[in-house]
Amino acid sequence: MSSIKLDNLTKKYGEIDVIKGVNIEIKSGEFVVIVGPSGCGKSTMLRMIAGLEKITNGNVLIDGKVVNDIEPAKRDVAMVFQSYALYPHLSVFENIAFGLKIAKLNKDLIKTKVSQVASALELSDQLNKLPKQLSGGQRQRVAIARAMVREPKVFLFDEPLSNLDAGLRVNTRIELAKLHQSISATMVYVTHDQVEALTLAEKIVVLNEGVVEQYGTPMELYFKPVNKFIAGFIGSPKMNFIDAKVVEVNKKGCKLNILDKVIDSYFSFQNVKCDQGLSLGIRPENLTVVSQRDCLFNGSVEIIEYLGEYNLIYIRIPQQELLCIKVDIKLSFNVSDDVCLGAQSENIHVFNEDGLSIYE
Ligand SMILES: Nc1ncnc2c1ncn2[C@@H]1O[C@H](COP(=O)(O)OP(=O)(O)OP(=O)(O)O)[C@@H](O)[C@H]1O
Numbered sequence: 001m002s003s004i005k006l007d008n009l010t011k012k013y014g015e016i017d018v019i020k021g022v023n024i025e026i027k028s029g030e031f032v033v034i035v036g037p038s039g040c041g042k043s044t045m046l047r048m049i050a051g052l053e054k055i056t057n058g059n060v061l062i063d064g065k066v067v068n069d070i071e072p073a074k075r076d077v078a079m080v081f082q083s084y085a086l087y088p089h090l091s092v093f094e095n096i097a098f099g100l101k102i103a104k105l106n107k108d109l110i111k112t113k114v115s116q117v118a119s120a121l122e123l124s125d126q127l128n129k130l131p132k133q134l135s136g137g138q139r140q141r142v143a144i145a146r147a148m149v150r151e152p153k154v155f156l157f158d159e160p161l162s163n164l165d166a167g168l169r170v171n172t173r174i175e176l177a178k179l180h181q182s183i184s185a186t187m188v189y190v191t192h193d194q195v196e197a198l199t200l201a202e203k204i205v206v207l208n209e210g211v212v213e214q215y216g217t218p219m220e221l222y223f224k225p226v227n228k229f230i231a232g233f234i235g236s237p238k239m240n241f242i243d244a245k246v247v248e249v250n251k252k253g254c255k256l257n258i259l260d261k262v263i264d265s266y267f268s269f270q271n272v273k274c275d276q277g278l279s280l281g282i283r284p285e286n287l288t289v290v291s292q293r294d295c296l297f298n299g300s301v302e303i304i305e306y307l308g309e310y311n312l313i314y315i316r317i318p319q320q321e322l323l324c325i326k327v328d329i330k331l332s333f334n335v336s337d338d339v340c341l342g343a344q345s346e347n348i349h350v351f352n353e354d355g356l357s358i359y360e
């Protein structure tokens with residue numbers, strides 16, 4: 001187990017700033033997930049922790065010690081990539097044992113360690129096969145086993161499950177969660193998958209163009225996104241945004257004009273001024289079809305997606321992007337139906353003109 005600290009970590013490729021002064025502390029034994037749009041610098045950050053990428057400025061500290069100039073093999077860090085990078089001519093056993101052989105462990109100890117790890121990852125029956133004789137999921141497990149067997153202080157995963165089919169992703173995700181519970185190693189994990197991020201992470205880093213937008217628990221990011229970017233990035237389907245304008249502020253709260261209609265009730269938003277433009281964020285699971293009395297705005301049904309467990313209804317409202325609502329399968333809708341939409345005020349996120357959250 002080891003703590004990791006990124007202290008003003010910066011990476012430039014020529015004149016291009018890729019990582020722009022990242023400060024993050026990862027506690028010993030924590031499972032931290034890094035998410036962010038393609039090209040935002042996730043892999044670069046991971047590779048700098050591993051020592052595979054030169055640091056332009058700032059420091060990487062492992063257990064309080066600056067490791068900038070320590071070569072990858074001596075950092076006690078194991079990295080698992082999206083492409084399994086197995087040695088094709090070596091058997092599964094030899095692939096898993098590779099690092100231990102290099103470290104000159106004795107044969108019996110290597111055998112014991114490999115069989116323990118193989119059993120944990122359900123690879124015991126595959127040890128004599130070559131990588132080409134395995135399925136994608138099995139190969140990925142060999143790559144994970146090869147990292148595990150070294151018992152590193154830190155595991156770094158760069159989208160390790162993205163080549164697997166849906167079912168295997170779920171199984172391997174659960175294996176990883178179990179692995180983390182059983183060995184309580186520090187893990188840093190990059191993914192594009194919302195579900196993986198929310199289920200595996202104790203903390204999530206949201207990176208955007210080389211800058212950390214928010215670092216917190218999955219619940220903090222989901223319920224208290226600090227800005228519109230985070231609000232739109234965390235959660236699937238993504239949060240709906242609707243423009244509004246403050247038309248009155250007094251002791252009771254503020255009144256809003258939404259889509260050219262002044263709503264006849266007060267909202268308890270703080271720190272807003274009359275005439276101020278706002279963006280209201282409402283998640284698909286919180287936007288509901290309501291009676292005329294509770295209506296915030298009207299729209300018409302444009303697309304219906306039947307997903308079995310629930311349906312997603314996409315609603316056209318004037319001059320805004322299509323809104324998405326998640327509805328019970330028992331509710332029936334038809335394309336072109338007119339609907340009134342509303343939400344509980346505690347489920348409405350509010351952002352100012354700069355996209356920053358305003359909380360009550
Ligand atoms: N060797 C390199 N030389 C120049 N630019 C690079 C190099 N490696 C990465 N970059 C640039 O750095 C930026 C970040 O790349 P990185 O691979 O870290 O992104 P990422 O967040 O992992 O993206 P993805 O989700 O697509 O894997 C990109 O704009 C990329 O083009």
Ligand SMILES: [Mg+2]
Nearest residue numbers: 042043044158
């Ligand atoms: Mg990447």
